[in-house]
Amino acid sequence: MSIQNINQLNECFSINSENTTLLFLDAEGDIPRIEIQNRSAKALISLQGAHLLSWVPADQSDVLWLSEQASYKQGKSVRGGIPICWPWFGAHETNDTLPAHGFARTVMWQVVKTEALSDDETMLVFRLDCREQDQAVSNMWPHAVSVEYTLIIADSLTLALNTYNHSDHAVRIGQAFHTYFNIENIRDTQVCGLENKVYLDKPDNFKQKSQSGPLIVTNEVDRVFINTEDVVAIKNKSRVMTVSKQGSRSTVVWNPWKDVAKKMGDMGEHGYRQMLCVESANAAEDIRTIEAGASHQISVNYQLS
Numbered sequence: 001m002s003i004q005n006i007n008q009l010n011e012c013f014s015i016n017s018e019n020t021t022l023l024f025l026d027a028e029g030d031i032p033r034i035e036i037q038n039r040s041a042k043a044l045i046s047l048q049g050a051h052l053l054s055w056v057p058a059d060q061s062d063v064l065w066l067s068e069q070a071s072y073k074q075g076k077s078v079r080g081g082i083p084i085c086w087p088w089f090g091a092h093e094t095n096d097t098l099p100a101h102g103f104a105r106t107v108m109w110q111v112v113k114t115e116a117l118s119d120d121e122t123m124l125v126f127r128l129d130c131r132e133q134d135q136a137v138s139n140m141w142p143h144a145v146s147v148e149y150t151l152i153i154a155d156s157l158t159l160a161l162n163t164y165n166h167s168d169h170a171v172r173i174g175q176a177f178h179t180y181f182n183i184e185n186i187r188d189t190q191v192c193g194l195e196n197k198v199y200l201d202k203p204d205n206f207k208q209k210s211q212s213g214p215l216i217v218t219n220e221v222d223r224v225f226i227n228t229e230d231v232v233a234i235k236n237k238s239r240v241m242t243v244s245k246q247g248s249r250s251t252v253v254w255n256p257w258k259d260v261a262k263k264m265g266d267m268g269e270h271g272y273r274q275m276l277c278v279e280s281a282n283a284a285e286d287i288r289t290i291e292a293g294a295s296h297q298i299s300v301n302y303q304l305s
C-alpha cells in the first residue's frame with residue numbers, strides 16, 4: 001500500500017528522539033519532503049524521485065548544489081541534489097522519444113522504513129515498483145522490476161540502489177546517482193582519480209578519448225568514463241569530497257558551462273560556476289543485464305575531508 005498523506009507518513013515513519021528528528025512536511029508542488037537531523041548531519045529529501053536535495057554534515061556547508069531556479073513540480077526533475085537516473089541513463093538505448101535518464105526521478109517513491117541507527121546515523125529506505133506505476137510508465141517500460149533505495153545520513157553519506165527483476169526475462173538497467181556537488185568555485189576545482197581513463201566525449205559525438213592529468217573544467221564537460229571502479233576525489237580550496245563506489249564501472253563528469261546552462265533555463269545565472277556533477281553510474285558499456293529472478297546493487301559513499 002502506498003502512503004503519501006503527510007499525517008499518515010508521520011504516524012508511520014517519523015522519528016523524534018533526543019538526537020534524531022525525521023519529519024514529513026508539505027512542500028511546494030504538493031510533493032512531500034522529509035527533514036532529517038541527527039548529531040552529525042542534516043538532510044532534506046523530496047518524495048518525488050526520492051530526491052536528496054540537501055546534505056549538510058555538522059560544521060560544513062551543503063555538500064550538494066541545488067539550483068536557485070529549480071522547479072518543484074510533479075513530473076519534473078529538480079535541478080540539483082541527487083537525481084536518480086533509472087532504469088536507463090541518458091538517452092534510452094533503442095527509443096530516443098523516451099525521457100532522458102528514465103522515469104525514477106519524476107515519480108513518487110514509497111517510504112519503506114526509517115530508523116535511527118545511532119545518534120549519528122539515520123537510515124531511510126524507499127521503493128519504486130514498476131508493477132504499481134501508472135499506464136504512462138508501463139507503456140515506457142513494461143517490466144516487473146522494482147528498485148529499493150537506501151540512504152544513510154551521517155557525517156558521510158551512503159547510498160545504495162538495489163534493482164530486483166521479478167519477471168521471467170532478463171532486463172537491461174542503466175542508472176546513476178546524478179550527484180550535483182557544491183564545489184563553490186569551478187575555477188578552483190579538480191577531479192582526481194580519472195587520470196589516464198578512457199572516456200566518451202558527448203559534446204564531440206561520443207568520441208573515445210583519454211583523460212590526461214586531473215580533470216579541470218574550463219568549458220563544457222560531459223564525459224562518460226569507462227572502467228572506473230577506483231576512488232575519485234573532488235578537490236577545491238576548502239575541502240576534498242571523496243567518492244567510493246561499488247557495482248559501478250562507469251563515472252560521468254558533467255558541467256554544462258555558460259552557454260548550455262543559459263539554454264537550460266533552471267541552472268541560474270552563475271550556477272555552472274558552483275556545481276559539478278560526478279556521477280557513479282552503470283552507463284555505456286557498463287549497462288547491466290539482470291537475469292530473471294536476479295538483482296543488482298550499485299552503491300556509493302561520499303566522505304568529506
Ligand code: TA6
Pocket residue numbers: 077090100101178202222252253254277279
Ligand atoms: O549526466 C550528464 C547528462 O546526461 C548531460 O548530458 C546533461 O544533459 C545532464 O545529464 C542533465 O540532464 P537533464 O536531463 O537533467 O537535463
